[in-house]
Structure formats: C-alpha cells, structure tokens
Amino acid sequence: MPAVQKVRWGWNSLLGSEDDRIRAEKGFGRTLAMEFRAKAEGHADPADAALVSGLCQQLAARVKNKLLSFSAEVVRLPEPTALALPGGFIFVSLPLLDLCQRYTDELAFVLGHEMAHVIRGHAADRMLHDSALNLAARVAGRAGPLGTWLRGTGLQMLASAYSQDCEFEADELGSRLADAAGYPPLASVRLFQRLEALHQNQTPLGQYFSSHPTPAERIAQMGRLWRPRSA
Template sequence: EIGRKVVACVANKLRVFSFELVEGAEPNAFALPGGFIFVTKSLVELCRRNEDEVAFILGHEMAHVIRGHAMNRIVSDSAIAAASRVAPVRGAVSGWLRKVGVQFLESTYSQELESEADQLGVRLSAAAGYDPRGSIRLFSRLADLKSAPEKFDLGSYFSSHPPFHVRIESINLQLRKRRRQA
C-alpha cells in the first residue's frame, strides 16, 4: 500500500517498481536496476512500522533507480573489476586497485548519491501524502542507535553513507525551502 502510493508520484508512469520484504538481522534496504526494491524486516521494525518513515525509505531506494544510481554502481563495479584483471602487474597491485577502487566508490561517491536519494525520497514521500519529517525521525533514531552499538548493531550498511546529522540538516534545509516556496 505505501509503495503503491509513492510509485504513483513518480513522473515516469512507465517505470515499474516492485517491493520485497526480506529477512535480515541488520537494518538494510537496497535497490537494483529495473525497480526492484528490497527492505529487511529489521529495518521496518526499526521504523516501528511508522508509515512516514517507511515511505521515505521506499522513496529513497526508488530514487536510486530513478536517478540511475543502481545501474551506475553495477557499471562502475564492473569497470574496476575489469581494470584490476588487466593491470600490468598482477597480484598485489590488482588486489590493491580492486580494494581502493571499491572503497572510493563506496565512500565519497556514495555519499553524494545518498544525499541525492534522500532529497528525492523526501519529495516522493511528501507527494504521496506522507509526513516528510519521518525521514528526520528515522535518521535521529539511527543516530541514537549508532551511538549505543551494544543495544543495536547497525552493521556496516551505513558506514558509506553521510553521517546522520548531515543528512538531517540537509533534509531540514530542503523542508524549509519548500515551506518558503509554498
């Protein structure tokens, strides 16, 4: 139901999305090219089944598909893997190239894409009638959990994402601009 409402707000009506709730100890969500969105049950539970937060998560993952991030990630990963196979010096250099290339893609580049997906995710969830501040509540809860790993382990999923406080500030700025324009 939530996914259907958010999908209805996508400009390209030919784009198809499917949503799958999957098992997983770590809270996680990811998107694959073609509009396949996967969310772990533990992430939905972390949201306390709050529809505003779930709508943001779905909108955020849909944004990765809409903006081509999911496809670009696969292409980039394939390019790094191919470059590491044809490197003139095999072994250590090839392994180093693979490691450094993937780390680069998963850190700096990834943070930019995550921020872009946050912005579009907020817009999509708001357009679907959900409270866009659900994203802020979710990130605030995740920040609290990250500071107390003995209570709840977030795993490595969020390690390549922008810090939660940066994401919250960015969304607050987006919402203030939106209010001024209204």
Template sequence: MRFAATYRDGVSAEGRPAFVVADGAFLVIEVEGGRPMRWPAAEVRDADPPEAVRPTLRLRRLGSDERLSVDDAEAAAAIRAACPDLAKGEGGGRAVWRPVLLWGGAAVAVVGLFFWLVLPALAGFIAEAIPSDLERRFGARLVPGIADAVGRRTGEGTAVCGDSDGDARLTALVDRVRPPADDIVPLRVWVVRSPLVNAVALPGGHIVVFSGLLGFAESGDELAGVLAHEIGHVMLRHPTRMAIERATVSAFFGLFFGDVAGGTVLGGVGTLLLGNAYSRDMERAADELGADILGRNGLDPRALARFFERLSAQYKDQERLLAFFSTHPPSDERAAAFDVPPAEIRPIDPEQWRSVRRMCGK
C-alpha cells in the same frame, strides 16, 4: 696477460679490434687509436643468458650498451676469475625484474584508471541505453540471491514475505510514495525476512526492504521516507550503473577464475548493491529526490529525519557497522536534509502501517 678481443661501443654495430687485461679490480680495454678504458670488475656481467652455449665470451658493463667479446679459452678463464659477479643479473637481479616491475606497474595504473575514471562514466552511458524491460528482468533475478544470502526461511518456505505486485497491504502503502515518473520507472517492493536494518534498490525499479527495518521503523511515514530515498536511486539509475560496474569487474576477474557469466557476476552485483556501495554524491542526490517525492505526495520528510536521529542515537559510533550506513552520509547530516515541513501532510494510515509491519510475522 693481454688477450685479443672485439669491442663494440653500443652505438654502431661495427666491432673494433682490442686487447683486454685483467688488472686487479679492473678490466683494462685497449682499443686502437683510443685511450684505455677501465671497467670495474664488479660491474662486468656475462651478456649471454646462462643457458646459452657458445665458445665466445661476450661481456657487458652495467648501465652501458658497450660489449666486449673474447674468443680465447684462456682469456675467458682469466676474465671469469677476475670478475666474480659475472653471472649475476643487473644489480643482483634488477636487470630482469626492472622491466617487469615497470611494465607491471604501468598495467596496474592503466587498469586502475579504467576502473576509477573510465568505467563509472561508461556505466552511466550504458545504463541510459539499456531497455527498461531488460533492466527490470535483471533486477528481478537479483532478488532471490539476496534473499538466500541474508534472509531467514521459515520451514520449507522462502525468506521473501511478499511483494507489492501480489500483496494488497504493501501495494496500498507503496502507492502513497510512487513518484510522477512511475510510468517510466515501475516499482516493485519486496519484503525479506532478515534482521538487517536495511533497504536496497535494484536495477529496474525493484526495492528490497528487510523486516529488521520494519521492526525498527515506528510509523508508515518512516518506511515511506526510506522507500522515497531508494526510489530516488532508482530514478537516477544508480543501481543499474553500479550493477554494470560490478558485473564488469566480476567478469574481468572471472577471466582468471573461470566464471565469466555465472554466479560470480550475479553474486558480486547483489553483494555490492546490498552493501549500498554508492558514492556520497549519489546518496545526497537520492536524499534530495526522496525529500521532493515525499513532499509532493503529502508525506512528511521529517519522519525520515526522526528515523535517522533515532538510529544515530541508538548506535552512535556504530553506524558504520550497519549495512544501511556503509557509504551513506552521517545520520545528523541526512536528518537535516529531510527536516523540511511540507505544505500539506497526509500521514500513512496507522492500521495500514501495522498490517505491512506484520507481513513477516512476529
């Protein structure tokens, strides 16, 4: 049977009188003055959502803006019988999910570009603009969290064994490594009781050295070399840049998990810096600056080269398991960067070194 219908071509809003016939696997649409159109029944869909309640049956064809409306109940029943996929979405649900996936993918791409390209550049700009006093206070707040996370307490005491502001033994050694820019970037070195062979620079000139590194180092010159490398990070504002990036990321995800300015941010920053998650370019820049600091202070950069060679020989392919090497260049490469004899060598006093090494006890 032929049923009266209204056809719209999807270009203009004007409806044109038409007739529709259910012809096997097709709906044949006849519009006055035009050639008959054949819509495959498998491509015909209900143009209204399932919850819509209206006497008119409005149809659409997949991949087209064309519409067909029928008002007759008998016609609607015949068309529903001829088009078994009428209630399906675009391609079995693709009509609903396609825009969601497209917009969702675009949003993920924008967020990814922000975190990958925009945020690092922005973090560097912000790091240079932060007042040094604020930067130093922020770094000091991270020390207890790191000590609690990986440090070992003794009895009711703290995992922090001492720092260069209050321990004359450590102060004397740190004084040998202070760069000329120390009046701009004050240093405070902390020693934390922990088996980690690691040291970490924090914003504002704070440097945490773990007792595991003191146990592994064989001389004060090796410790001085590690400190010089971390001081290089401090002078280049790397910890502050990374802290800003981590705080931004933590705050972003905190919007979804309900913690925007509390433990999530500080915990995320401390964890990131503890893992030394700098780029290799940052690590190489800190190595170069550290070697210069050692040479200008009469300390032998080759001591740190020996430290890396011994660490590489002991752990071989396990370097990636050490926190100190999470993103650092390979030990042999770093050893070569420090294998430069200075014009003058004034080693760290052995007794001074042994005194610092005993700060956390045996």
C-alpha cells in the same frame, strides 16, 4: 533470461533508446531479484509484505517517468538494510521495518530513497562499473553466475551506500516522492535521530547505515529542504 540478454543489458544501457534501456534493466533486475530472494531466510509476514508493497505503489504513482515501474518486498536478512536493483526491484529487511517501528511515513521515505537510486540511474551505473558482475553476466551457458556474484562481493556492494552526492540526491528525491504521496517528509528526521542515538550507544547497525553521510548531515539537509516557510 538467456545469458546473451544479460550481456546486452550493458550495451543497451549505454547506446539504446530510453525505452530499450529501461526494458534491459528490468530484465536484468528481475533475474538478480530471483537470485536475491533465494538468499533470503524464509518469507515475510503477509501483513508486512502488504504494508511495504502498498506504500511502494503509492509512491510509484507519483513518479513522473511512466516507463518506470517498481515493486517492494520484505526479506529476512540479519541487518537493517534496504536496497534497490536496476529495474525497480526494492527489498527492505525485517530489522529495518522494526527500526522504523512500521511507521508508514518513515517507511515511505525509506522506499522513496531507494526508488530515487533507480530513477537517477545510480543502481544501474554502479552495476555497469562492477567488473566481477560484468564478468558474471558474460559467462554464457552456465547456470547461476549471478548467484555466485551475489554470494561473493555482490551482496556487500548492494548493501553499501553510494557516493555522498548520490545519497543526498536520493534523500532529496525520496522525500519529494513521500511528500507527493501524502507522507510528511520530515518523518525521516525521526528515523535519523533514532539512528544517531543507536550510533551513540555504539549499537552495530551494519553496513547500510554505517557508511556516510552521517545521520546529522542528512538531518541538516532535510532541514534545508523542508524548513517550514514563514507566512
């Protein structure tokens, strides 16, 4: 993507029509996704790749805004993590797949959560406010400024949690997407409980899960949202 297009991404996000904004985010996300793939250590197992990609498409079919599109890939990274780039490019690490024990209902929630960060604009907002990234995007005519950003603060930022409000919002919308696609949303509670147990054993889980909100707070919200209704 030409550098000038990267610069326009920010402007279009703020001033353009919804269609312009989504197209600009897609272009920007695609470039960043290429840089991100180059960082991953080797390819994922084809069965894992098909599992995650297939689930993502099932959930994407339930997204109301048909201008949005999504893809999900498995990457080899050392920690259990998932992240969403603007434009709907989602990555799930192999250790996170292991942590979910490849249960489709848990993975559907994880994917729904990441998709929600894209749908609600959290992923794009955060990047628009990152001064180092904006600087990288403005360096015209030089190869790989985004790659440099990614190797520096970028990866750390992408792997960290959003604000507590955004995380709860993503849990809520993510669980609704999973439910609409036929995956029981309370499966997320099972995943949170496993996280809680690991946390109590002081197993290091990396940045993605160590940030707020705690698994207990997320379980409480799921209980409020999906409490079985009495007849």
